Amino acid sequence: MASRLFSSYSSIFHDPTPTPLSSSSRNLKLPNFPSRPHFRTCVSSQLTPDPNSPDPVTKSSSLSKNKIWVNPKKLKAKQLLKKSSTSRFNPNPLVNVTKSLDSCQSDQEVSLILNNAFGDNVLGRDAVFILNKMVNSNTAPIVLKHFLDKINPSKGEEVILYNVTLKVFRKSGDFRGAEKLFDEMLLRGVKPDNITFSTMINCARMCSAPDKAVEWFEKMPRYGCEPDDVTCSAMVYMYARVNNADMALKLYERAKAEKWRLDTVTFSTLIRMYGMSGNYDGCLSVYEDLKVLGVKPNVAMYNTLLNAMFRAKRPQQAKIIYEEMTGNGFLPDLITYAALLRVYVAAQFKEEAFRVYKEMKEKGMEMSTVLYNILLAMCGDVGCTDEAIEIFEDMKSSGTCKPDDWTFSSLITIYSCSGKVSEAEAALNEMVKSGFEPNLFVLTSLVQCYGKAKQTDNVVKTFKQVLDKGIIPDDRFWCCLLNVMTQTPNKEFGKLIDCIEKANSKLGSVVRYLVEEKEDDGVFRKEVSELLNSIDAEVKKPFCNCLIDLCVNLNVPDRARDLLDLGLKLEIYTDIQSKSQAQWSLNLKKLSLGAALTALHAWISDLSKAFQAGEDLPPLLGINTGQGKHRYSDKGLASVLKSHLKELNAPFHEGADKSGWFLMTKVAAKSWLESRGSTESIAAMRSVDLGVPTMALHH
């Protein structure tokens, strides 16, 4: 304590134009307290008498005394000005008095310190200053009592002193103590005001006692206080924080009706509340309210909104909000950029994501490992291998963040998806060298990598590593292994089936049915149903896709149809076929090539049946393959479909203004269906080589 006081005082000594230690010159909301121009004189005269005194306060102030009496005006002003401009330190000695009071153990100690510091001459504003800074709710009431005795304040001044003491209880999370002080306040005949109540309400909130907060909010009128902007904000904020949306909104509506001006933070918290519950329109409507009501937004509010739009998967909306934000002169911070990156990465808006990344670099903002990882994961998802390498190098040279297991995992996945064995292996080595053990993610990627490169023995080797490490493969891993099978020459199937059977008998049995074309009487369907039902929801579709691809490759189209039917029945596939008055459609998005072709043939067969049954066709028939090529597949679904339709002589043409669509008119459809009669079209599938797309391993 002594040294603190000393250092504070000596820094005052260095200040050529010391501000009055008590900022009584400020125009404060304390008109009732008498002002005193120079607290300094007071401190020095009160704290000095014996230079040899062991008392730390006295001693240090005596040290200070010698210096403080140097008239700063006699020193060279310019020289001192220089010093002071480099020093941000200009503390009020009352801060140190406060600290001493906070660490007092007894009433006596409190009295001693206060008497030493002030004697009988206490200023109201100094009392407020000290209580406002205190954190110890055990000594604060003693200090308060001392001030009440010495100052003899008016009732209006008393309520201020009580309020500021209540704050100490809020700071130390002592709601019981706050209630006790409130009672004392009443006993003394001091009338609480709105500030008293907002302090009580916030104290209750911080003590996790929302019911108490409500109680105090509701009893305001009993004391002649009516709720206002701040008390209402505090309540809305509290309800929103504890996710009581009903009450938060009820009160929010009331605030609007009463024209109470809620603050930005409360709006922010309402947006957050809506975002957490998935009501994203709610987020936007609160934002609209804020604008309409003319409440000034801040960066945190925009960030909350952007993060909600990320969860909402609404990249366009996020873009608009970001533009409004910068348009209003707010500078994006790290959290803003992180939110934007997430939004764009999730939407796979790679240009936008890279632009955010570049802007961050330009502004010298520090990327975190997590942000780098998010970017790298996106590079994997959209197939930006070169960009990924660049980002990875930048990350390593940043000096601030190190690649972690996730980083390496993404990198290995990126190489694996394009079958770059040596690069993937090099990344794996670097990962191990950096002290990370390859996890299931990495090993799954390697299986994919070796599978793509048709290095079946390495697939088997990697599989064994999984088991040796005691890792239990997940559904993603099995799906990957199935995917590898669709790319593996038949003569090597045995090796893979051995692997599968070793650790997953259900899947092993299903695969054997397919490969060995075993006869069955419904057993296959039953086993596949069980298998698909047991699989993680997000893997069901790619898993089913792989099984169908395998059937197509093995040239067992009936099994493929069985699997497609099953997938439809289990609602793994939905809305593949749809009919409206104007158009019948086949939606092949998110299907693998094999599954897409199987679905196509099923559709054509359904069309034939409908046509033969004399059903009227719609004006237009369309197939939607979706826009882009698949990320790691050489052949996009659209291009394969195009050539396949040609083989079938099906008169579809690519949609001119509808990319990703193949369309056929009613007239063309009729003549085509007529000409092909009842010929089975499935045979045509044999010639198709499936460059089966890989699936995303990361989420």
Added chain:
DNA sequence: ATAGGGTTAG
């Protein structure tokens, strides 16, 4: 620095 009160990612 002198009475009310809080926020925004994994």
